[in-house]
Amino acid sequence: MAAKWIEALTGSLEQKKQYKNAKGRIDALPEPHRTAAGAMHRYLMYYGGVTDGDTLTQMFVDLADLWERASIDGIPVGEITGDDPVDFTETFAQSYAGTRWIDKERARLAEAIATARRHEEERS
Template sequence: MDTGSNEPKKRYQRYLEAVTGPFDDKRRWRQYKARVRALPENYRAAVEALERYLMHFGPGDGAEAASMFEDIADLFEHAAADGTPIREIFGENPVEFVEAFLQNYSSGSYVRRERERFADAVARAAGETPGDDERAVR
C-alpha cells in the first residue's frame, strides 16, 4: 500500500497497532517461539506446558509477558546446553516453581491483581486503608 508520504503511513501503523497491539511485542513473541522450536523435544514440551500455564496466570501486559517468555527461553536454552534434567529445573513441585517464577514480574497475574483488588475493597468497606493488611492474600 503506497501512502505517498511518511506521515499517513505512521498514522496507518498507529491505527493497526491500536487494533492488533504493538508490532514490537509481536516480533518478540515470534522470536521467542523460534527459540522454543529450536530446543530439544523434551525441553520444548516442558516449555510449552509452562507457557500454557502462564497464558492463564501470567502477566497480561504485552511487554512484561514478552520479557517473561524471553527469560523462560534463556533458562531452557542454558539448561539444554548444560544437559540439566527437566526435573532439576522444576524441582519436585512444578507449581511452586512457576509461582516463584511469576513473583519476578511486577504486574503479576490476573488472579493476583484480582485478589489484591478484592482485599482492597474489603478493607475500604471495613473502614481501613487498603494495603493495611500487608497484602495477606498473596
C-alpha cells in the same frame, strides 16, 4: 501513521514479534526440554495474568532463554523445576511484577466493600 493506528487497536507489533520469536525458540528445543518449556509456557498463559505487554514479552523471552541454556548445558529437566514444577512455574511468574488482570478486580472489590460500608454507616 497506519502502524500506530493498528498498534493502538492490537498492541505493539514489536512485542508480537518478540513473543513469536520466543515461542519459536521453545518449539525448536530438543526433547525433553521442549516438552517441559512448552508445558511451562502453557501454564503461564493461564496463571501469569500479566496484562502489561512489555512484562509479558520479557517473561516469555526469559523462559526461552532458561530452557535453551539448560538444553545447551545438558541440565536435566528435574534440576530446573525441582520436585514441584507448579511451584517453580508460579515463582518464575511472580518474578515479573507487571500489572495483572487480578489487580483491577482487587481494586474493584475493595471499592465495592468500601461503598457498602459507607452506606451501612449512613444508615446507622
